[in-house]
Amino acid sequence: MNAAEVIVQCLKSEDISHVFCVPGESYLPILDALFSEQMIELISARHEGGAAFMAEGYAKASGKVGVVMATRAVGATNAAIGIHTAKQDSTPMVVLLGQVARSFRGREGFQEVDVEAFFRPLAKWAVEIDDAKRVPELLTRAFRIAQTGRPGPVVVSLPEDILHEQIHDVKFSKTFVPKPAPNEEDVGRIEQLLQSAKRPVVIAGGGVIRSKATDVLRLFAEKWSLPVMASFRRHDVFPNDHSLYVGHLGLGTHRAIIETVEQADVVLAIGTRLSEVTTQDYKLLSTQQLIHIDIDYDVIGVTYSPHIGIVSDAKEVLQRLLTIKLQPTWAAWTKERREAYEHVSSLPPVKRNINESVIDDIQHLLPSNSIITNDAGNFASWLHSFFQFQQHTYIGPTSGAMGYGLPAAIGAKLANPHRSVISLSGDGGFMMTMQELETAVRYNIPIISIVFNNQMYGTIRMYQELRYPNRVIGTDLSNISFANVAHSLGADGIRVESGEQFSHALTKALQSSKPTVIEVITDRHVLSPFLTVEQVRGGKQ
Known part of the structure; x- marks a missing residue:
């Protein structure tokens, strides 16, 4: 086998069934090896950050290692946000990055970056393989490090010339994760x-x-x-x-x-x-x-x-x-x-805003084993304050990464195809990775994405109002129709402005076989469950 085929065999030995990527020329041999492999499904995303979030969400939902691939430098740096999230969230992930050929290294070749140096602070371990014979050893070690102790992301840099080299007498065994116990x-x-x-x-x-x-x-x-x-x-x-x-x-x-x-x-x-x-x-x-x-x-x-x-x-x-x-x-x-x-943590009988109605409806309308993901943002404070979670029903980024909710939901749905998966995002975070809605459509992954649209970066606006009242800068956003965006990408899109409309929309989305975006028009003066713009400016926070 060549080194690329060996890498795919290693993935199989670790029971990897899904690999996420944006395709790149620097690791074409691995893509070619996956073409002939029926046991592993390749999910090609629209951005490396989205692919990394998918792998991270998949790992959390499946209990397996998330695997993501990206091309050299430009793809690798795009994937960095998902790697950082996996590090802070202690999520096992192996990141396979293409690299310039060994003979080009150190000359600032096309799209060259020192992968080990760049990712050392972000990853649990980063390594560049400069000898094809060491691919089995170092890739096996990567999976072991990712899963043992405090789990985390491991970055493996693969110079493209080694992927063509032949390797003989290769054997793999699945990583055994030790479980230390107290005396x-x-x-x-x-x-x-x-x-x-x-x-x-x-x-x-x-x-x-x-x-x-x-x-x-x-x-x-x-x-x-x-x-x-x-x-x-x-x-x-x-x-x-x-x-x-x-x-x-x-x-x-x-x-x-x-x-x-x-x-x-x-x-x-x-x-x-x-x-x-x-x-x-x-x-x-x-x-x-x-x-x-x-x-x-x-x-x-x-x-x-x-x-x-x-x-x-x-x-x-x-x-x-x-x-x-x-x-x-x-x-x-x-x-x-x-x-x-x-x-x-109890919602009032009469809902004070549409955000409370949304949380009340997802509490009562979602199947009890549904999985919820969310972006970073003030909209999530309603979810965190009032929703009553059951075991193994939540996936969220402790890194506070925006753009996480939608791609993480895609990963979670692939890991649990028979469970409903719903993501919550603000309009700011959703626009960072909303192109992955097309990925969900292309692979027929029927997730539900709730987008709270208040036309601003809500969390930053809140702190802006708290610290510099009436001096708003940089936090206003445009009035985008996310329901129309969803339609243009081949998904279902529904715009709602009341709790009653949301109930109907969620019921319809749960019955749909297509990805669905429910756009919730929210009051931009309501900053959190317990704070409005007027209260901040009036000194009543």
Whole structure:
């Protein structure tokens, strides 16, 4: 086999069924090798950033490694946003990048860039293969690094001349992902500290989801009546309608939910890096005793020095914590914090704006196993504040990347073709990757994309109004008909201006076999669920 064919065999050995790309001349041999491969479907996107978001969303939804390919320099740098998202979200991804021929390197050849140097800060690992014989070794290593420890993106640079070279006696085996577990002493220390607690709380992150430990987390919480919070954009780590769920630590989190952590005396953080957003600018955990459990040595102690720090797979540690002995004294406090969450996360009977009507409708009209993705933007604060997620129903970027929602939904739908997949975007974020709607049409991927159109970059406008009221610059956008755009790309498009219209549109979209855009015309004076332009300018925020 030549090196390109070897690469495809490696993908097969890792059970890769979908590869995302924008085709490029620098890796034509790999495309040719995929032409003859029936087990792998190639999804050709309209932009490398969109392709990378698709691979990232696919990886989250499938539990597999996302694979994306791009051509040298111009394609590689376009894909960087998805690579950064995978790094911050701890998503396993392998990025195969074309590179100029080895004899041209170092001369600023056509579209040449030092891939290793460029991606080293963005990726978990970056490597350029300069010897065809090492393709099996280094590509296998790439898949191992992407999946083990704290998962993340690995970038592999492939000089185009090596792809033609012959390689003999190649064998592959699927990567085995080790699952470190705590020892008895570690479990005993956790038991002792929890037993001393009066107001404990669990903060659960993406590591719990990745290790398929959500059910074990629920059993653990139920056994000891422990309140559970979700870290930033990990809403689906615990059923939101459960009596032990007490909120999401995200952007714009209501004060009543933050107070739960502030009042806690022991915090058990599992599978979370305790990011800036989760910890509210690194200010939230100051007096509490912290138990920090993560699969990666490098995560523990970075943002806070824990009282107990343990390297472990989330499922392994939770299974062992089911065996400890506690005498809970915090049932009343847990009930109080659940009531505080319910008070601030319940939609009013009479909806105050169309955004609230949209969230209410998707709550009641979507099938319970539907997957929701979203872009960055203020529109998402209604989703994060009021929607009640079930386990394994949400995919969002902790990197805060705009343009994520639509392509991530495409990846999620390919991973789960029998589940409804819906994306939420603002008009600003949607226009960054809306060309991928054509990709969904071309491959017949029936996702639903809700676009909140307020003709502005809403989040930036909010901060603009807060810090420089009445001095608006750069945040106004044009009045685009996204429903018409959808029609022009071969998708269904529906414009709505009321809650009743949205209900009909969503019902129709759920029955359609085509991708659908539902354009929601929103009030540009409503900045968030709890803030209007007038309130900001009047000093009432």
